[in-house]
Amino acid sequence: QQQVKQSPQSLIVQKGGISIINCAYENTAFDYFPWYQQFPGKGPALLIAIRPDVSEKKEGRFTISFNKSAKQFSLHIMDSQPGDSATYFCAASYFTSGSRLTFGEGTQLTVNP
Amino acid sequence: DVKVTQSSRYLVKRTGEKVFLECVQDMDHENMFWYRQDPGLGLRLIYFSYDVKMKEKGDIPEGYSVSREKKERFSLILESASTNQTSMYLCASRQGARGNQPQHFGDGTRLSIL
Numbered sequence: 001q002q003q004v005k006q007s008p009q010s011l012i013v014q015k016g017g018i019s020i021i022n023c024a025y026e027n028t029a030f031d032y033f034p035w036y037q038q039f040p041g042k043g044p045a046l047l048i049a050i051r052p053d054v055s056e057k058k059e060g061r062f063t064i065s066f067n068k069s070a071k072q073f074s075l076h077i078m079d080s081q082p083g084d085s086a087t088y089f090c091a092a093s094y095f096t097s098g099s100r101l102t103f104g105e106g107t108q109l110t111v112n113p
Numbered sequence: 114d115v116k117v118t119q120s121s122r123y124l125v126k127r128t129g130e131k132v133f134l135e136c137v138q139d140m141d142h143e144n145m146f147w148y149r150q151d152p153g154l155g156l157r158l159i160y161f162s163y164d165v166k167m168k169e170k171g172d173i174p175e176g177y178s179v180s181r182e183k184k185e186r187f188s189l190i191l192e193s194a195s196t197n198q199t200s201m202y203l204c205a206s207r208q209g210a211r212g213n214q215p216q217h218f219g220d221g222t223r224l225s226i227l
Contacts, residue, residue: 009153032213043117043203043218044156051213089155093213100146100171101216103156 003027004092006104013111019077021107023090028071030092034101035064035075038087047088048075080111115140117219119204125225132191134222136204144207145187146216147171147179149200156203162187163210194226 005024013019025033034049050057050064050073057064063076077084090104120135138145144163148156148171158171160179168179176198180188187206191198201223205216 004155006155034215041220043205043220045218046215049213099211100158100161101156102158103148105153105155 003102004090004104006090006107008107009105010108011110013080013109015080015082015111015113017080017111019075019080019084019109019111021075021088021090021109022072023074023104024070024072025092025102026071027092027102029094030102032093032099033064033066033073034091034093035062036089036091036103038089038106040086044087044089077109080109082111082113085109085111115142115206115217117204117206117217119202119219119222121222122220123223123225125227126191126194127227128195130191130194130226132194132224132226134189134191134202134204134224136187136189136219137185138187138206138217139185140206140208140217141184142206142208142217143184144210145181146205146207147177147187147189148203148205149173150203150221151200159189196226198224199226200224 035047036044037047038044061078066073091101093099093101117138146161147159162181178190203221204219
């Protein structure tokens with residue numbers, strides 16, 4: 001059973017636009033929500049992460065918005081660039097020791113020049 | 114920089130063969146993980162290890178086993194390969210056991226079972 005649902009599966013955005021990827025989780029005990037970015041031919045790498053005690057976290061052009069009551073979180077990429085074209089995975093885990101990540105299905109983002 | 118190295122980028126094997134996928138990390142990380150990546154299914158955890166000679170099942174362990182005899186090396190074994198195990202396999206390592214520490218991934222092994 002997929003505990004983290006991600007949408008859309010694919011996304012095409014024009015250069016300079018805003019890319020938005022959404023995730024929903026089921027387990028209310030999750031308390032750490034990272035996003036991983038994967039370029040073709042490479043393994044995923046941590047992009048940005050948030051804990052549920054804040055509603056938003058921003059790092060450069062990347063922002064996570066978190067809605068605890070709705071059990072949803074999203075990644076916003078402002079001023080999207082062709083170099084942002086990649087597959088993005090949301091994930092969830094427990095902050096405490098012994099934790100493992102549960103990943104969403106992934107979103108393939110294409111930013112057209 | 115952390116480096117996680119998977120021994121093969123591409124591998125082709127036959128049904129019924131015993132297949133070994135090797136992963137080595139160079140940062141003395143305690144935790145290591147094996148995932149498979151399939152389109153539309155994301156990354157699914159097969160097995161993980163918190164320390165040498167320790168292993169725990171992930172979400173899809175059936176048909177797989179693992180070995181961790183040394184801290185830096187974590188091997189995934191397909192006991193009798195089947196066509197439904199054709200996939201991209203990713204290895205990852207993590208410094209400690211806390212959930213907020215990043216996992217560092219290798220570049221994957223694309224395995225085809227004929």
